[in-house]
Amino acid sequence: MTTTSLSRTARRRWWWASWGLTAVLAIGIAGYAVPPYLSGNPEASNVPVNPDVALHYLTLAVHALPGGLALIIGPFQFVSRLRARSPRLHRLLGRIYLISVVVAAVASLFAATFSLSGFSIRVAFYILAVAWLYTAAKAYRTIRRGEVALHRVWMIRNYALTFAAVTLRIYLITGLAVKSSFPGLEFEAIYDASGWASILVNVLVAEYFIVQRTLAPLARTRRSTKDSAPVPGENLVGTASPGV
Numbered sequence: 001m002t003t004t005s006l007s008r009t010a011r012r013r014w015w016w017a018s019w020g021l022t023a024v025l026a027i028g029i030a031g032y033a034v035p036p037y038l039s040g041n042p043e044a045s046n047v048p049v050n051p052d053v054a055l056h057y058l059t060l061a062v063h064a065l066p067g068g069l070a071l072i073i074g075p076f077q078f079v080s081r082l083r084a085r086s087p088r089l090h091r092l093l094g095r096i097y098l099i100s101v102v103v104a105a106v107a108s109l110f111a112a113t114f115s116l117s118g119f120s121i122r123v124a125f126y127i128l129a130v131a132w133l134y135t136a137a138k139a140y141r142t143i144r145r146g147e148v149a150l151h152r153v154w155m156i157r158n159y160a161l162t163f164a165a166v167t168l169r170i171y172l173i174t175g176l177a178v179k180s181s182f183p184g185l186e187f188e189a190i191y192d193a194s195g196w197a198s199i200l201v202n203v204l205v206a207e208y209f210i211v212q213r214t215l216a217p218l219a220r221t222r223r224s225t226k227d228s229a230p231v232p233g234e235n236l237v238g239t240a241s242p243g244v
């Protein structure tokens with residue numbers, strides 16, 4: 001086995017390990033967080049329901065159900081073998097995913113407005129919802145124009161934001177577990193820090209993936225074919241889809 005094929009195998013293994021962890025966490029968090037909003041009973045809600053707003057629980061339910069669906073569908077859309085084997089299924093799931101994101105994001109704007117949580121976390125939710133809608137719109141527009149590689153970039157960004165629902169809860173659970181070691185640490189501070197950290201870290205990880213798995217292979221191909229000087233973004237509108 002050559003060094004190149006060895007590193008290809010290692011990269012594939014690493015990709016599948018990350019994919020597996022992402023899928024398991026996405027399904028796990030959707031399975032844990034969404035059911036309280038299927039019952040129709042506001043008392044089952046994990047966040048306090050605003051007693052002055054009759055629609056608050058409904059907005060949480062309309063947010064959580066499609067949010068959970070997007071969380072579960074997302075990882076499967078990144079598997080190139082599935083895309084190649086059944087492009088129609090990829091398109092169908094892609095449409096369901098994007099519609100789910102739009103519905104969940106709009107409902108989350110209401111849920112944030114009615115929320116009894118603090119100002120800082122609500123600002124984080126507003127920013128997250130707007131970025132969620134923007135990246136979904138870009139992902140849709142690029143694929144309608146046939147810009148496959150750019151579509152992939154925007155979908156990585158969009159799913160990283162969807163996945164903030166997972167990392168938020170991981171940070172929150174961790175924060176609550178260590179709370180007793182930090183006297184004076186309030187729940188609200190842990191919630192705020194978890195919300196902001198989930199956005200920041202996920203965005204950084206997504207950008208790392210975009211550079212390493214999408215831009216770097218394009219640059220390598222260009223170098224190996226000894227093409228003329230690269231034009232920034234030129235290859236991103238092509239149909240090349242590097243990665244597993």
Ligand code: HEM
Binds near residue numbers: 029045063070111
């Ligand atoms: C990424 C964009 C998202 C935004 C902007 C967002 C926003 C919000 C907001 C504002 C609330 C109310 C929180 C409060 O009152 O303190 C909330 C709660 C909730 N969200 Fe999201 N969310 C997002 C993604 C998701 C996803 C992908 C899921 C999928 C599971 C999800 C599931 C839930 C659930 C179940 C609740 C109720 C609180 C709980 O039971 O933990 N959210 N979200």
